[in-house]
Amino acid sequence: MAFKRIDTKLIHAGQPRIAGAVEMPIFQSAMFEYAGETSYHDLGYIRLNNTPNHRALHAKLAALEGSEDALIAASGMAAISTTLLTILSAGDHLLAQSTLYGGTQYLITHDFPKLGIAIDLIDADDASSWRAKLRPNTKAIYVEAMTNPLLDVADLEGIVGFARANNLVSLIDNTFATPVNFRPIEVGFDLVLHSATKYLNGHADIVGGAVAGCADWIKRITHRMNHLGGCMDPHAAFLLNRGLMTLALRIRHQNQSTLRIAQFLQGHPAVAKVNYAGLESHPRHARARKLFGGFGGVLSFEMRGSAEQADQLFEKVTLPAVAPSLGGIRSLITRPAVTSHAGLSRDERFRAGISDGLIRLSVGIEDTDDLIEDLEQALRLIS
Ligand code: PLP
Numbered sequence: 544m545a546f547k548r549i550d551t552k553l554i555h556a557g558q559p560r561i562a563g564a565v566e567m568p569i570f571q572s573a574m575f576e577y578a579g580e581t582s583y584h585d586l587g588y589i590r591l592n593n594t595p596n597h598r599a600l601h602a603k604l605a606a607l608e609g610s611e612d613a614l615i616a617a618s619g620m621a622a623i624s625t626t627l628l629t630i631l632s633a634g635d636h637l638l639a640q641s642t643l644y645g646g647t648q649y650l651i652t653h654d655f656p657k658l659g660i661a662i663d664l665i666d667a668d669d670a671s672s673w674r675a676k677l678r679p680n681t682k683a684i685y686v687e688a689m690t691n692p693l694l695d696v697a698d699l700e701g702i703v704g705f706a707r708a709n710n711l712v713s714l715i716d717n718t719f720a721t722p723v724n725f726r727p728i729e730v731g732f733d734l735v736l737h738s739a740t741k742y743l744n745g746h747a748d749i750v751g752g753a754v755a756g757c758a759d760w761i762k763r764i765t766h767r768m769n770h771l772g773g774c775m776d777p778h779a780a781f782l783l784n785r786g787l788m789t790l791a792l793r794i795r796h797q798n799q800s801t802l803r804i805a806q807f808l809q810g811h812p813a814v815a816k817v818n819y820a821g822l823e824s825h826p827r828h829a830r831a832r833k834l835f836g837g838f839g840g841v842l843s844f845e846m847r848g849s850a851e852q853a854d855q856l857f858e859k860v861t862l863p864a865v866a867p868s869l870g871g872i873r874s875l876i877t878r879p880a881v882t883s884h885a886g887l888s889r890d891e892r893f894r895a896g897i898s899d900g901l902i903r904l905s906v907g908i909e910d911t912d913d914l915i916e917d918l919e920q921a922l923r924l925i926s
Pocket residue numbers: 618619620621644646687691716718719737738739740741750751752868
C-alpha cells in the first residue's frame with residue numbers, strides 16, 4: 544500500500560476519484576437510483592449511511608484507527624448511544640469509568656436504567672474496583688483515553704486485559720487523543736469512539752461522531768443507526784473530510800504548543816496547579832508517554848485565588864474565546880463547573896476533583912508565543 548503513514552492516509556485513504564474531481568465533491572442527494580440492491584440497508588439513502596461522502600469517510604477513519612471498518616454519525620453522542628444500544632439490551636450490565644464526558648455519563652446513569660440496562664461506575668485505574676463490580680451479565684466496559692478536564696490517563700492496557708479475560712466488549716472514547724496520538728485498536732480495544740466535532744473536523748463548524756472497529760460490529764452498529772436515524776448529513780461529511788486532511792499537522796502543533804503553555808503556567812506564581820499529562824509532574828506522565836505519541840491540546844489549571852479570579856481572567860484574555868467544546872483551530876477557555884460539568888451537583892464535582900475555579904484551556908493553532916504573552920498579560924492584570 545502506498546499510504547502506510549498517517550499523514551498520507553489523511554489525504555488519500557478512502558478518497559475516490561469521481562468524474563475526475565481531485566477533491567471529494569458533496570453528494571447532496573437524499574436518495575440514489577435503485578440499482579438492484581437486495582437488502583434494505585443497501586438502498587441508496589442518506590439515513591442508511593451509504594452515500595459516496597459516507598463511504599469515503601468510513602474508509603478513511605478505518606485506515607486512521609487501523610480498524611477493519613468505521614461509521615460516521617450525526618454527533619459524538621449519536622455514535623456513542625447507537626454503539627452502546629447495539630451491544631446492550633435489557634438485562635445486560637455495563638462497567639463504565641466514573642469520570643466520563645457529562646453527556647455520556649448522563650446517558651448511561653439516567654437513561655439506561657429506564658431501558659433495563661444496569662451500570663456500575665468504576666475507578667479505571669484500580670483493577671480491584673472492576674473485579675468487584677463484574678457480574679455474570681456484564682457485557683461491556685467503557686473508558687476514555689484521557690479524562691476531561693483533569694487529563695488523567697487510566698490503566699488502559701489493564702482494562703483491555705480484563706475485558707479479554709472476561710469476554711467483555713471493550714470501548715474507548717478517543718476524542719481527546721485522536722488517532723495521531725493514540726490508536727486504541729493497536730492495544731486491543733474492540734471499539735473506538737469519537738466526537739468528530741472536536742479534533743477530527745478541527746474547525747468548530749460541524750457536529751459529528753464516529754465509531755471504528757471490526758467489520759462485524761460496525762455492520763451491526765450501522766444497521767442499528769439506520770433505524771435510530773443518527774446519520775451525518777453529506778455536507779457535514781464533506782467538511783469533516785476536508786478538516787481531516789490537516790489533522791496530523793494540527794495535532795502536532797497543538798501537542799507542542801500545549802506542552803509549552805503548560806510549562807509556562809506551571810512556573811507562574813499566580814497558578815496553583817496545572818493538569819497536563821505531558822508534564823513530568825503529572826501522576827500519569829510515564830503511562831501517557833508509553834501509550835501516546837503526544838499529550839494533546841487540552842490542559843486545565845487552578846489559580847491561587849478564588850473562583851472569581853477565573854472569571855476575571857476570562858475578561859482579560861484576548862485570544863482564547865470563552866466558549867465550551869474543544870479541539871478546534873481557535874483556542875477556547877472555559878470553567879468546567881459551569882459548562883461541561885454543570886449537570887453535576889457541587890458535591891459530585893468536588894468528588895471528581897473539579898473545583899469551582901478550575902479553568903480548562905483548549906489550545907488552538909495560534910502562535911504559541913502569542914498565546915503565552917496573552918495569558919501572561921491577563922495573569923498580571925488580575926494578580
Ligand atoms: N466525548 C467526549 C470526550 C466529548 O468531549 C464530547 C463532547 O464534548 C462528546 C463525546 C460528545 O460529542 P458531541 O458533542 O459531538 O455529541
